[in-house]
Amino acid sequence: MTTRTVGEALIDLLAVNDVEVVFGIPGVHTVELYRGLAASAIRHVTPRHEQGAGFMADGYARVSGKPGVALVITGPGLTNTITAMAQARQDSVPILVISGVNRRDSLGHGRGLLHELPDQQGMMKTLALYTHTLLNPADLPAVVERAFAVLLSGRPGPVHIEIPTDVMGKPIDLGTPKPAEATRPRADAERLQHAAILSTEAARPVILCGGGAVSAEDGIRRIAERIGAPVVTTVNARGMLAGHALRVPASPSLKSVRRLIAESDLVLAFGTELGPTDYDMYVDGGFPALKALIRVDIDAAQLARGQQATLPVLSSARSAAAGILGFLGDGKPRDGSARAAAARKAALAEQTPKTRAEIGIIDAIYAALPDGIIVGDSTQAVYAGNLYCDPPRPKSWFNAATGYGALGYGPPAAVGAAVAAPDAPVVCLVGDGGFQFSLAEIGSAADIGARVIFLVWNNDGYQEIENHMVENGIMPEGVRPSAPDFLKVAEAYGLPALRLDSVDRLGAALKEAAARKGPSLVEIHQTATKGATA
Known part of the structure; x- marks a missing residue:
């Protein structure tokens, strides 16, 4: 002892x-x-x-x-x-x-x-x-x-x-300490075989993946290829099947993605809450009723919420995917790539010119930093990416603009991400309003030399809320909080900082920042930076 x-x-x-x-x-x-x-x-x-x-x-x-x-x-x-x-x-x-x-x-x-x-x-x-x-x-x-x-x-x-x-x-x-053991639920073979049979019989299946599905990426990819199912990923699952012909990295709140789902004869949902911040972000109640639903979730209570599943499967996503694959056998794969490609194209076409410009900035970040991680706050460019963005791998895109929706999440969460992945450049995509909720965490990044690039999307206030007020006939009030000169704030903490005059300069600026050992700050001003809006 x-x-x-x-x-x-x-x-x-x-x-x-x-x-x-x-x-x-x-x-x-x-x-x-x-x-x-x-x-x-x-x-x-x-x-x-x-x-x-x-x-x-x-x-x-x-x-x-x-x-x-x-x-x-x-x-x-x-x-x-x-x-x-x-x-x-x-x-x-x-x-x-x-x-x-x-x-x-x-x-x-x-x-x-x-x-x-x-x-x-x-x-x-x-x-x-x-x-x-x-x-x-x-x-x-x-x-x-x-x-x-x-x-x-x-x-x-x-x-x-x-x-x-x-x-x-x-x-x-204390004695000899011992680690805790994980005991995750596993579905029985009969239920998994039933899921495999339903999947094989479906002519137009679709797979929905939430954050709980990320660890099962390989198994879900193989199921999708075997049954010809486009794979729709929610915000926390983005990057799954990166570059794959079956991926649909777009929000199921979009009309085009809902149409893909409505036209399916079977939906397999892995590790997704099926909650409104992913599936009904416009609160229009337009998510379609599903003809047949196989729902895999690790939480029994969650399986009982929302639309009743044709076949609920209490299991981790990884275990369920492996079990279903075992019953699918080695039959000839089906091709669902045309449906997935059409959904991707339609989802992009559905966006406004402004949103497409913001999605283009996200694409530019990944193009400049292919090994980068984007941690977002609640800001317009992040909202655009949640509608459609195509990250190069899982866990490289996440934010607090879904779920609880806490402003100020991005800067400290980016520091945590940088501690977990010290060799990867982490881009904190944050608005001028949200940044001020946790502005002092620049100091935390500086203290530990975190490889974080604070990419500030400055639109002089809470622009998304102001737009919402105007659209609903409400005189805007309280949406124009003043902001400091972020470059001077960065300088005060010892960070190199740059305000872009053109979005065309973004890639080079990010590469320069990523080459440094510690944190940096880059600002895009929505009206002063050329190309920030369409």
Whole structure:
């Protein structure tokens, strides 16, 4: 047995569960949790705000495929992190938030202690997939194991552990720590065979893929080729089947993509919530009723939501795809490439000239940085890409403009992505309004030399909201917040910065920025930069 403090043992348990980095801001209420951190191999990254810690953990998790970890103080530290936890919950991203909480004998008494909440764990129960208050130090190994089991086994999301300040320094005989094991659901052979039979009999099948399908890309590609099915990818699945003739990297909220789906006689949906921010972003109720639906999801509750599936399959996408493939056999592949090509062409043609210009900028980013990752905030160019963009691989396009839709997500999430993929240039595509929600995270990027290019889409305010107001006959109000000179802000943090006079210069500017070791900033002004709009 090795005697450690709870704080030291916590770091040991994180390490054994393959945690390589923690995002957090230390405070008096968490210093004991930092006791073992400096001596460990775990890296610590300091954001400028606890919300940034949560978003960094989110971006890290999406790129690395491992849970992101945030370490925050009790009270305001945790409430600052709630927005990031909500985004992770909506987008099924695994993050572990470890917080302090006031000493055990104070909980529930409302004595006015510093950072006190009436019921911190009760608040977390409404949001986290699992939350636990560590009242007994000896319970720490079991609690951490359960937290990682939840993160790794079912539909991912935020998990929370809180440790009272009087427990953090208590001794614990840790023993030999062991990692948690993932136990994902697997469908039975009869159900998978039924899915294979329905797929083989369908004349015009279509496959829908959400973020939960990314790990099953190879199996889904082979199914699509075998049955001749175009593959429609939602925002969090973009990049699947990159360059493949069957890909349809366009929103199922578009009329052309809905037409493809409506004309199908079978839809196979893998790891997608089928939620409105992907399937009905215009809130017009126009997503078609499906003639037949095979729905694969890791969450039994999700299978019961929305349109009833002809065949619900409770399974991870990877396991289900492998099982269906086994029953499809080696028959002659069908050709669905003409339907996919027609859908791609129609989806692009459906866009306005302005949107096509914005999609062209996204294409230019990938052309200049083929190994790049674009992390977006809620801004017009990102909205355009969510309608249609064709990334070179999975996990190279994601943003917070779907799901919970939190402004300010992009900059800290891009830092997290850069920590997960230090050799890849990360482009944070952010608007002037959203950037100001988390502008100080430029400093976090500078501190660690993150290879992030902050690409600011400056339209002098909340242009998307202003347009919406005008379209609905509302006099615009509150949509023109002033912005700083972003180049001067970058200079203050020691970042090289450039304001483009023409979009034609974008590729060269990105290559120059990517060649540097640390972060950079490039600004496109919607009216001052030639080519920013059609």
